[in-house]
Amino acid sequence: FAVHAQTAISVVPKPVSVEQRDGKPFMLDANTKVVVNVGNPELEVAEYLHEYLRKAFGDVKPIVDKKPNAKYNMANSIIFVGVSDKILGKEGYQLNVLPDRIIIQANENAGFFYAVQTLFQLTESDFLSVDRKDKGSYSVPQCKIVDYPRFAYRGKHLDVARHFFTVEQVKRYIDLLAFHKLNVFHFHLTDDQGWRIEIKRYPRLQTVASKRRATIIGHYTDNDARNPNYDNVEHSGYYTQEQIRDIVNYAAKRQITVIPEIEMPGHALAALAAYPSLGCKDTNYEVACTWGVFDQVFCTKDETIEFLKNVLDEVADLFPSPYIHIGGDECPKTRWQHCPECQKQIREHGLKDEYELQSYFMQQMEEHLEKKHKKVIAWDEILEGGIKGDVTVMSWQGEKGGIDAARSGHNAIMAPAAYLYFDYYQAEADNEPLAIGGYTPLKKVYHYEPVPKELLPEERKYIIGVQANTWTEYLPDFDKVLYMDYPRTAALSETAWTQKENKDYKDFLNRLEHLLKCYDAMQVNYSRSHYAISADVFYNSDTRQVELKLNTPAENSRVVYTLDGSEPDGNSKVFSDKIIIDSTTLVSACAIRDGEIISPVFRSVYNLNKATGRKYVLEHPNPQYSGSTANALTDGMKGSQKSFDKWVGTLGHDYNLVLDLERQEEFSHISISFLDGVGSWIFLPTEVSFYYSDDGLEWNLIPPQDCTIDRQGQIQTYNVNTEPLRARYIKVYARTVRQCPEGHPGYGYDAHCFADEIIVK
Incomplete structure (x- = not known):
């Protein structure tokens, strides 16, 4: 029998309602049957669950065909029941765990799939172990859960252009998104530093654009712009069209839509290196070896427009998604200002300036994709010259892009960098791996509200969802990607799925403890920065001293500290009430649980002076x-x-x-x-x-x-x-x-x- 059973209901994202019951739990074992009407669409999800049970237990009972009006022994069964319930919608479900059976009800496959993900979290975390050893059975606490999402679009982005990741790594990435009930994978496939998708009509995109000769070492702002330090190691890779189809099908079975991004008109150096005539000046371009924004962009001449339409034709055939992302961000206009072909386009089409020229360029793509029954998503810069057609704005520079889009009747996806860029630091930078900069700790991610308060009630419907982005300039390997994404993706999932009135950060942290055990079982390299020590600083104007209170959200832990510059450890002084500082002092602290340091070491120098506390x-x-x-x-x-x-x-x-x-x-x-x-x-x-x-x-x-x-x-x-x-x-x-x-x-x-x-x- 199982030991260390989970006694409380800890599900992330938090469901709409949870009714926990006392009594004997359901025991999941090799004899557990999956029961489903094999003629119904939910058979696909039942097979997904059945395969998971097979991996856990080896020999398992075959799927039982639940024919209408037939009688079966339902003991030790997981039963799929199709319903028609308007409250649940397309993605909602009801999960009823009884001592002898589990009943899953949903309207559509997505609901059944998300119920299974909830079941995985309810089960003891060892069940999810990649190196599981058969324990015989795993307990699932009795409960009834009713659940459905807040937003229809719940997205997560991964940049594979700056650093390439294998098909198996991308599939694992998708599995983790599905585990958190996210339903969109934004696949950033092209950029200055690499082109990662096979386009059969243009083979040099594979032979030239997918390779860079070297990569800058360290942070690009620490390098001499005229003479950067490079590793002199070629970085290359792209996905064949067959591999793309495989990834898309894999994601679809996990209720995830894959949205490809083909960057234009900026972030184009890799493509220009392969086909120089597409630039404003036919010259020797090179796939970028450093980071940043470059003014070598696609020319707006007809030849380039035709090239990109041909590229999008192949992309559209590979991705059944209703959307294709066409970039539109960070496009310097300096070359266009001096380019005869671009100035000709401005004159011939009666455009006011280069901003309207970019809008014209993007409209050509939008109109072309409309013929392919595709809709466009673009970064919020697309608003600068005005937008037409059915374009969805991805608001990354802040909330203004989303607000402006909604007010003009366009759908918007909120992805502001200050809250939802996961390549930013998530704790004190001195304790973290190199990152691009910024600061988006777990708490900040969790507290982001996607619907701007500035919008009127009738405008709020245009905010269709929320997305977090992971750019990989400083993430050269997949383990580091996971470290930057988790557990921040858990906070994102609760923002995207959970009803606003049900959110509570302290409660989230309590539920996160079980989720971290799931991560351990699945061997996810997650960050523990949310355990980081924070300091409440109070200035006592009477004594002219600083009073410091040290905090950690880690349950069942204690904070220890030093004031003499030494490293804190299990023998250091335990924080209890407050620390009094009356001169410039270095405070070092950490959280300890069961004798182990579980947090990054907090270090802060407090510079007392006449301005302190004023x-x-x-x-x-x-x-x-x-x-x-x-x-x-x-x-x-x-x-x-x-x-x-x-x-x-x-x-x-x-x-x-x-x-x-x-x-x-x-x-x-x-x-x-x-x-x-x-x-x-x-x-x-x-x-x-x-x-x-x-x-x-x-x-x-x-x-x-x-x-x-x-x-x-x-x-x-x-x-x-x-x-x-x-x-x-x-x-x-x-x-x-x-x-x-x-x-x-x-x-x-x-x-x-x-x-x-x-x-x-």
Whole structure:
């Protein structure tokens, strides 16, 4: 008999309703029968379950044909029952676990399939083990579950262009999406660094575009743009059309639609390397060996349009999905501005500028695909020149794209980078593998609400779903992809599936504990960063000390810490109430359970100074980058060049900060640091000025000659060292570039400016 049985109902994503019953559990074993009417469509799901039982137990009972009105011994059975229930819809189900049988009811195959995924999570996690040893039986607690999804589109993206993954790895990826009740796999097949799909009409896409001679080493912002460091190892690979069909069929049996993405008109270097005449200038292109955005894009001439239509013809025949994604993001227009062919298109079609030229280009694809009975999805830049036709907008730069699409009557899929980019760091960067930047921890992913509050009730129906994206510039192997995706994909699944009113983060974390055991059984290389220590910082204005409270969401664990720079371990001091800090101190901490460190080590230097804990006002703050605490610019914590969680930003505005010291203070030093991250559209200020005031109205400029600049990596610190001054208010005014300058891939777009901490001594 099974041991360590699961006693509570822990299902992710959380169902609509769960009724748990006391009493003897159902025991799943080699004698368990799968009962289904073999003439009904749900036979496919029954066979899927039957095969899983065969792998678990070896010899199992054959599927029992449930003929109408026939009588059977239903003991120790899993019974599939087709119903017609409007509440359940296409993807809903009812799962009833009794001591001697399990009854699954659904309207369609998708509902039956998702009921089976719930059954897998209800069963002891060992049942899912890839190295399972037959235990004889596995318990399933008695319960009744009624469930159906919130959104029809529940997507997950994988970039196979930057790094190629095998067919078997892609299938495993799909299995994990299905386990979380996601129903769309966004297959990013082409980019500057590689073309990964066979197009029979254009063989050089296989022989040339699928190969790059080398890959940049480290983060691209750490490299000299003129002389990067490369590994000098060829990276190659593509999927044959036969392999594509195999992947698509495999996904379909798991209720997943595969949506291919063919990037255009930007991110085209790999294709241009194969067919140079498709560019604005017939020259020697090379498949990109580094990351970023390049201005070598598809020319908009008729020859290129014809080429891409031919490509899409083959793609459309391979993917039964109603959608094809045609990219449209990050397309610099500089080459078009000087290209005779592009300017000719603008004149002949009465277009206003290069933005309308991109819209014209994309409309050619949309109209062509419509003839193939396909609809277009494109990134939110497609809105810039106006859109026509039945186009769905994928909103990645924020929520504005989705809002604008919905207000114009177009469907939108919400995938904002600040919440749903899984190539971003999920914990303190110093404890994590190299990533592109950004910060999307599990809690932030979970709390994302896909329907913008700005939309009117009648506009909300156009938000058809939500998607998370995993770009693979810094993910060279599949284990690292899984590490970045899990358990964040679990949080995504609950955002996509669970009704808004049923969501609760603490409850999610409790249920996640069982899901992590499932991951262990399935050998998923997941991150434990959600166990990371967080710090609540309180400034005691009476004692002028910082009071620190350390937290971890890990159940049945304890937090240990050190203040002397040593590594925390099982012998370190256990945190109980609060830590008092009265001078600049390095705090190191971790969570321990059963004698084992289960969290990343938390390290933070608290820089106590006269600004610590004081209030400030920042004009035009960017709410997406507001720091990790309420007073992030005066919490004593400096930012890191590896992630953005402690930085406070503006977007498209100067940085105008006013600090209130709350009383007259004497000082002779002020400093503030800014981040240089041009690749992420983060620019240093062009000029920084410091002021002081007694009333916050009349300001005195500190002479510029008293200012010095220190640089450490991507962080530039602006210092003032002056004769002692007295004031209550201090102002830092940093003039910014406001918009990305000409020659930058984001030319014309708003630019970020990030600062981390103002220090006054």
